[in-house]
Amino acid sequence: MKPKALKIAVAGLYHETNTFAPGTTGLTAFSAEYVSGSELFYKRYEHTQTSMGGVIAAARSVGADLAVGLYTAATPSGMVETAAVEALLSDIVHSIDDNIDGLILILHGAMVGEAIPDMEAELLGRLRERLGVGLPIAVTLDLHANISVEMTEKADILVGYDTYPHVDMFDRAAEAFQLLVRMIQGEIRPLQAFGATNMLVIPQGMLTDQGMMKEVMELAFAIEKDNKVLNVTVAGGFPYSDVPAAGMSFVVTTDGDEGLAKDYAASLVQAAWSRREGFTVSFVPPADAVALAVANPEGPVILTEGSDNVGGGAPGDATHILQHLTDLPCKSLIVMCDPQAAQQAHEIGTGGVFHGQVGGRHDKLHGLPVELKGQIRLLFDGLYHHVGPYMTGQLADMGRTAVIVSGNLTVVVTEKRTPPWDLGHLRYIGIWPDDYHIIAVKSAIAWQTALGAFAKRVIHVDTPGCCSANLSHFDFQYVKRPIYPLDKQA
Known part of the structure; x- marks a missing residue:
């Protein structure tokens, strides 16, 4: 008689919260990716290089039945409003089937509610209350997770990404699923040990194929060769979440040997x-950075404006670099999130002349609006699919988008904040990176999955913003002290 297939539930809540970002995050921010039920889940994620795609593939490989609950995500942004928190937690908890053998959760690890600093632990706690302490639960986490002790206590297995830029989401989700199956079948007894470094590391210091982060990752991989070790998760942390658990940490999971894990x-x-x-990185003031880029014999030169990193919750409309690009002898490109400018361009129409302000809509920290006059070369509805190695096949939405050309400067204005993680955000609007000498990106590191192959030089630009590399700019209230580099003497 054929054994009964395992029934494993999958659900997720994914948001990287920047507590220093302007504004708050409401429920509508999650509406673009609010996926409930098997039919929509499979239609949207099967054959994509996402965590969700990894779960689907892993379930098929072992013949397990997926009981699909709710998966929802929002672009990184400010604190999540209390009403949204309660609605999301309730929806996810009640979306989980009662009759299951295990649960895999797709989480970020740095989600913060207005009244709940550790959203992942809160969700796990509520799920434990409903489903019981004995149900096997595995969790996937972003490399920028701020992992807490409570998360390790409420989940049996935590598996984080090994790469930044993140190109292994599919693989890590498949790994977590396989470990969960082995636990359910009694093959392994996962025991976890948690270690906090008391260090805040900026995203630019977490590139996993070079520098200190590469060295630490290689140490983790060496530990994973021990046959008693099931997984080692290196979490760089997210320094722009002002919460007690913020910072770099490690979770080592062994098969029944807690002492070894510790x-x-x-x-x-x-x-x-x-x-x-x-883990520190050098930065150049914007005017100097642009001058260096112009003088560079080859392009594209990538100017990274990590302080306005959309993927870190920033508004994506800072003008500190834009103001220096308006009158250059070489072609330059920048993408700005500006719903007002996008709407204005769509009202004027393709071929018309745009004359108005762009950027600087949120606060003085991100600069003042810049006057722009140029021809509207193309209008676009903003929908595209990822074509590169990061979440290949994932649907993305820039909202109403306009390509405006003003002399040697091309400005792409978008209605919605969209991190430059994939080349599709340019290819779908007829732009090819090699045509530009300078490309300014609202990103710290993840832009490399879109533009890394084209870059002849990279210059990290020192500008103010809610993702600034200079952590002394921020008024931390809740992070556990002492912590490096805020307390260098401690």
């Missing part, structure tokens, strides 16, 4: 701490 976690903490000064 020893390995402690060794990784020490390794990271001894390298703490090596």
Whole structure:
């Protein structure tokens, strides 16, 4: 008689919260990716290189039945409003089937509600109350997760991404699913140890194929070769969430050997701490950065405006670089989120002349609006699918989009904030990176999955903003102190 297939539930709540970002995040921010039920889940995510696609593929490989609950996500932004928090938590908890063998959750790890600093632990706690403490639960996390002890206590298995830019979401979700199946079948007994470094690391210091982060990742991979070790998760953390759990941390999961897990976690903490000064990155003021880019013999030169990183919750409309691009002898490109300018361009129409302000709509921290006059070359509804290695096949939406050309400057204005993670955000509007000498990106590192192959030089630009690399600009209230580099003398 054929054994009964395992029934495993899948659900998720994904948001990277920047507590320093202007404004708050309401329920409508999650409406674009609010996927409930098997039919829509499979239609949207099967054969995509996403965490959800990884779960689907892993379930098929072992013949497990997926009981699909709710998966919802929003672009990184400010604190999540209390009403939205309660609605989302309730919807997810009640979307989970009662009759299941296990649960896999797709979470970010740095979601913050107005009254709940650790959203992931809160969700896990509510699920435990409903489903019981004995149900096997596995969780996937972003590399920028701020992992708390409570998360490790309420989940049996935590598996984080190994790459930044993140190109292994599919693989890590498949890994988490496979470990969950092995736990359900009694093949393994996962035990986790958590280690906090007391370090805040900026995203630019977390590139996993070079520098200190690469060294730490390689130490983790070496530990995973121990046959008693099931997984090692290196979480760089998200320094723009002002919460007690913020910072770089490690979770080591072994098969029944808690002491070994603790020893390995402690060794990784020490390794990271001894390298703490090596996670810093040099930055150049905007005027100097543009001058260096113009003088560079080859392009494209990528100017990274990490302080206005859309993927870190920033508004994407800072003008600190834009103001220096308006009168250059070489072709330059920048994408700005500006719903007002996008609407104005769509009202004028293709071929018309746009004359108005762009950017600087939120606060003085992100600059003042810049006057722009140019021809509207193209209008676009903003919908595209990822064509590169990051979440290949994922649907993205820039909203109403306009391509405005003013002399040597091309400005793409979008209605919705869209991180430049994929080349599709340019290809779908007829833009090819090699045609530009300078490209300014609202990103810290993740832009590389879209433009890394084209870059002849990269210059990190020092500008103010809610994702500034200079953490001393921020008034931290809740992060656990002492912590490096805020308390260098501690």
